[in-house]
Amino acid sequence: MLILTSVLTTGALTLTACGSRDDGGSGDDSGGDTTLTIGVDAPLSGENSATGLGIQYGVKIAIDDANKKKLVPGVKFVLKALDDKAQPATGQQNASALVADKQVVGVVGPLNSGVAQTMQQVFASANLVQISPSNTDPALTQGKDWQSGDKKRRYPTYFRTATTDALQGGFAADYAYNGLKKKKVFVVDDKQTYGAGLAKIFREQFKKLGGTVVGTDSVNTGDKDFGALVTKIEDAKADLVYYGGQYDESQLITKQLKEAGAKIPLFGGDGMFTPTYIETAGGTSEGDLVTSVGVPVDTLPAAKQFIDTYKAKGYKGDYGTYGGYSYDAATAIINAVKAVKEANGDKLPTGNDLRKKVVEEVGKSNFEGIAGKVSFDEFGDTTNKQLTVYQVKGGKWEAVKTGTYNG
Known part of the structure; x- marks a missing residue:
């Protein structure tokens, strides 16, 4: 269209x-x-x-x-x-x-x-x-x-x-490690510029904080069957999955992961932050998290x-x-x-x-x-560095933390 x-x-x-x-x-x-x-x-x-x-x-x-x-x-x-x-x-x-x-x-x-x-x-x-x-x-x-x-x-x-993701990835890693108290994460990305870049920054910052990356994998945009990925995540005994990419794939990953019996949340970036994610994943999205730019509009x-x-x-x-x-x-x-x-x-x-x-x-x-x-800095980046973590609660995205990240 x-x-x-x-x-x-x-x-x-x-x-x-x-x-x-x-x-x-x-x-x-x-x-x-x-x-x-x-x-x-x-x-x-x-x-x-x-x-x-x-x-x-x-x-x-x-x-x-x-x-x-x-x-x-x-x-x-x-x-x-x-x-x-x-x-x-x-x-x-x-x-x-x-x-x-x-x-x-x-x-x-x-x-x-x-x-x-x-x-x-x-x-x-x-x-x-x-x-x-x-x-x-x-x-x-x-x-x-x-x-x-x-x-x-x-x-x-x-x-x-x-x-930018330099702030968003670190903000998410800090919340995962210090806020959620998660220590073992499995990181997935969609091979795209945004998703792969965000996943890399999250992975590096999570390890710096003391967390362990128990596995990594990539998917293709448009994929629908994530059975093999779900098995890898379960075998790795992760207590959190971090996904770098858009909602189109992540909403199916979390659904298939939870339906396989894995009771661990999926955490992602602003590319996942849409009601469509919850509508597609249904009840399996409960407890999942995202970061997004700014404060709740x-x-x-x-x-x-x-x-x-x-x-x-x-x-x-x-x-x-x-x-x-x-x-x-x-x-x-x-x-x-x-x-x-x-x-x-x-x-x-x-x-x-x-x-x-x-x-x-x-x-x-x-x-x-x-x-x-x-307003913009010398690189054309916004001077507004606010970020927010949202979590699915009762079938809706609910803001759980707003702040900035300085690395």
Whole structure:
């Protein structure tokens, strides 16, 4: 399912700046406004679509709010959402399509770190800002040698509102060892950039704390039968399974593990944090845990209107994981357009100059979003380092610890 939210116009469109001039007749009050597009790239169908749709609609609500409030006078924002199906090659194609669309002034996404790797160069070459609400692989902002302390930012157009696995993996390991008092863990990953990276960081930190990794294994995305893996876990006598990957596979792993008689919890990262995990695994998910970025969005007063709108509109997907961060990412782009326009005599720059200046202004972001403070460090990483551990209790994700991790 390729979801595109089209620009509703009637009559002639005249290309202006990096957008189009709406000459009226569209049935709204935006006559004479310049139309600019905010792109979204995420898995909107198939694997990971529950969280991908949450990203799309988080951006949609931000755009609707900005237009209603006339946050940027004379500018009407519209959404263009492309489905990457969680596939890196498709993400790269989508990036090229968004770059080619001259109305696009910024992009929110993607969901998956592996997809982001294929998109960064495309956006950087076109000076088009990209803000991911969910990518957590440290290498995306700090380079492949980040663990050795040699941190280098390769793509000045890339930012993220989610904190990294360097913190999330350690935060989870600390809670597993000191909070749950688990000493023997079996670590599994899905071989993908996000999953394998997160599992590695968790594994290393758990061992540093004094825990024992009694076994490791990998699965393939799309796998359904985990009988052999379940046997390995049981034979290893682990008291915890840590999974690096998405909910699609982990919800089946925990179900098959518990049905085989193993009474041990499965712990994972934000890729598992969705109601879909519980719905599929059913009662076997009880006691399982995840870490996710930020604090519970349902507890944030600033997010109340966003949540109410999401529910009232009947939007599909899960807003709880990245919806708030997506809203804030889109708002950062919108605020940047406003700043560029005001600094240019209240006129939008023409051609590629608008995109370039939007990148610069996004880097200066400093505002309170609905999911927390929005600002970025020298690598484009968020300065919001909050993380939360959730556990399935009574068939729902319940926050059990919120804090930060300093290593």
